[in-house]
Amino acid sequence: MRYNRPGLDIASHLLLIVGCALFFLPVWIAFSASTHEMGDLYSNVAPVWIGEAGLDNYRHLLEDPVSSLGADVMTLLFNSMIMALGIALGKIIISVLAAYAIVFFEFRFRKLCFWLIFITLMLPVEVRILPTFKVVADLNMLDSYAGLILPLIASATATFLLRQFYMTIPAELVEAARIDGAGPWRFLKDILLPLSKTNIAALFVIMFIYGWNQYLWPLLITTDADYLTIVVSLKRMLTTGDGLVPWQDVTATTLLAMGPPVLVILFMQRYFIKGLVDSEK
Amino acid sequence: MATLTLKQLKKQYPNGYKALHGIDLDFGEGELIVIVGPSGCGKSTLLRTLAGLEDISEGDLEINGKRVNDLEPAERDIAMVFQNYALYPHMSVFDNMAYGLRNRRTPKDEIQQRVSEAAELLGLTELLDRRPKQLSGGQRQRVAMGRAIVRKPQVFLFDEPLSNLDAKLRVQMRLEIRRLQKRLKVTSVYVTHDQTEAMTLADRLVVMNEGHVEQFGTPMALYDKPASKFVAGFIGSPAMNFLDATLEDASEGSGQDATLALPCGARLALRPETTVIDTVINNTLTLGIRPEHLDVLETDSPLPKGAAELNVQVELVEPLGADTLAYCRLAGQTEPLVVRLDGEHVVAEDQQLRLAITPARAHLFGADGRRLTTCS
CATH class of the missing domain: 4.10.280 (MYOD Basic-Helix-Loop-Helix Domain, subunit B)
Structure with a gap:
């Protein structure tokens, strides 16, 4: 205007x-x-x-190494990076496949599957945190990257968003590919993924930040300094017992913690905005 | 080149809806078959079962005498052109055409060669690097056809390929499809709801209605001898006029002829061999007469022998240039009677016209809508 x-x-x-x-x-x-x-x-x-x-x-x-943590900030950034990338990529891979199955294949209980995924949208991580902890502990995944990533790797939101996008793909395109001899995997690889590139980029940004900002879950399952993430450490740096809070270190760490998400957004901005605003069809 | 045989083909959807009720058809090598019918008549379903996109519930489908019911679309050696073209939006024109070949592991240089051949044939050579988005409707249509051509399939299937184009382009593409098909001599099945497209393109025409084949034959055969009232009303533009009529016993008429009485009072003499229609004597029948077969009589000229005279009043005139259509009111008839006149024939609204129906041009349909065979 x-x-x-x-x-x-x-x-x-x-x-x-x-x-x-x-x-x-x-x-x-x-x-x-x-x-x-x-x-x-x-x-x-x-x-x-x-x-x-x-x-x-x-x-x-x-x-x-920071005295109150037992690890240097580089390690913290690295841990956070692994967790955030693992969560973001894992969520995308799983959601792409789940949405693909729900939209393009006809099987028994398809609707049920969708609704089961959909209602978990309404459940935050905190609700299922105790059983999840038990499972992860039983699997011996406390203090490990797998333990940090796996419980957060499925995303109802991403599945739902991709489903909505896939549903806008004309049925004739699917049929044309079928006649052209593209099987299900080839259709996914050659047609669906290139078409949902921008949506996936947008999801990646959102999911990366979501993963990076995880607090409660990493706090619960990591005790080893080698697996501390940066967001958890920030809080820990503030609790120094009787000593003075090293504000210069806390603020510096905060700024360092902000870096990777900002970089991801700057780097993906082009796709990100496109993915949220329009869909290339 | 291939023959296509449908034997008692039936399609029932899981929700119980029966889309096709036993279709028997036989398409010859290199023929262009047009399937035409109103929306929901099952013509698209039929095409999709041919393509393998819909399962066949019952019956057999044979390509070159080989049963293909259970083959995947890609294995049937067919190519399909879709209504909205269904081009892959993220691929260049070249890749769109090459995709099917790549999936079949065609060698690279052969792909290159086949695509450039097809591009040349369709005038797309300059556009091979473009994306579908950058093309006009007609160009997209060509790419969709190119995608079908490069595969060199046994059968082409066209699903209303021209309905998204504007009127002028549609005529042009229609000719192009016809020319291309004659040149490549690939058996083709073409679905449309446009009867002009159907008439002009088809070697043979299938008229479908409510999941049945109403009639199958050459366009002119369907035009000259429609098997049912439905076909008669569907083929030809403007549509055939239908008048209620009663057949009166021959003995009451003039000599050995049976006569057909119209509500307006006119009588039409029918030929002696029409005695087969004994069973329908005194029943209500439908008389069909095409707008172009109603002859206008000058006020003083005599009625041709055996013809019936209709006196009508012109309600509306539509000059089309070469022809003029006059919509006329006939006593005892609610629908207007359409008359196609020579473009030079000047008629005014409210003018009275004398029309003649000659028996040879009249079509007679029974109460069930079937043609009474010996009417002409």
Whole structure:
């Protein structure tokens, strides 16, 4: 929409600037805090400008194990990355196959299968967390990547979204492929996946962030510092017993934790927006 | 090239709906068969069972004398052109045409050669790198045909391929399909609901209604001798006029002729050999006469021998250039009577016309809608 009213233009820009500032300010304060010595943060008012420590805190965090955690932040980022990628890719693979089966194949209890998947949409992880813990513990998967990833790997949301997309694919396209001699796997590989590229990219972004931000589940099943994830560690860094909270480290870790999701969004932005807005058909 | 034989082909859907009630047809090598009928008559279902996209409930389907009921579509050696083209949107024109060949593990250079041949035949050479989205409707249609041609199948199946095109392009593509089919000599089955398309394309025509074959024959045979009232009304444009009529006993008429009495009072003499229709004497019948077979008589000219005279009033005139259609009111008849006149013949609305029906041009249908065979 474009109205020919200069006043409106100015007002909307003002609003946008205020909005941006609102989002940016906390990030900036975290950043400036992360560049100070611990002493500065406790002796002064909250700093607004970059401090003298510069990026030393970051280097220190990435290279040396953090005392309250027993692991360096690099390991934490790596663990989070494995978990988030595992969850995102796993969810996509499973959802693609599940939606494919539900939409394109006729089998007994197809409707039932769909509804079973669909109603789990309404159940958050927390509801089934105790039985899930028991299962994972029995499978000896506590303190392992598999334990972090597997329980979160099925997604009703992704299955549902892909199903909705698949249902818009004209039946004639399926039939044309059948006449062209494409079996089920070939149809999936040659036609369905290329067509749902943008949807999958959008799902990947959403699921990656979902996986990256997992808190409760990793908190429950990891005790070994080697499998700590960064989001869980953030909280742990704040509980220091009698000592002072190392705010410069906490803010630096926070910013580092924000990095990968931001990169994923920037990288996938093109597909992501396309996938949410239109479908290429 | 192949023959296609359908033996008592039946299709019943799982919900119990019977779409096809025992179809018996025999298509010869290189024939272009058009299946025509109103929506829901089962023509698309029939085509889809030929393609193997629908299961056959009962009966046999043979291609070249080999039963193919249980073969997958890809194994039947057929190619299909769909109504909405069903091109793969993410593939180039070349890949769209090559996809079926690749799945059959055709060598690369042969794919290249076959696709370029087909592209040339269809005038698509310049467009091979484009995506379907970047093509016009007619071009997409050509790609869909190209995809069928490159496979060199035994049978082409067309499912209303022209219905998404505008009128002008439709005529053009119709000619192109006809030319292509004659050139490639591939047995083809073409489904349409457009009777003009059906008449112009077909070597032989199948008219379907409610899951039955009403009639199967050459377009002109169907036009000249429609087997039922349904076929008579479906083939020909504008549609045939139907008048209620009663057959009166020959003895009451003029000499040995049986006569047909129309509600408007006119009488039509029928030929002696029509005595087979004894059983329908005094029953209500339907007289069919095509708009182009109603002759206009000058006010003072005599009625041809054996003809019946109808006096009508023109209600509406539709000049088409070459022809003029006059919609006329006839006493005792609710539907307007359509008359096709020479384009030069000037008629005005509300004008009175004298029309003549000659027995040779009249079609007679019984109460069950079947043709009474000896009417002409």
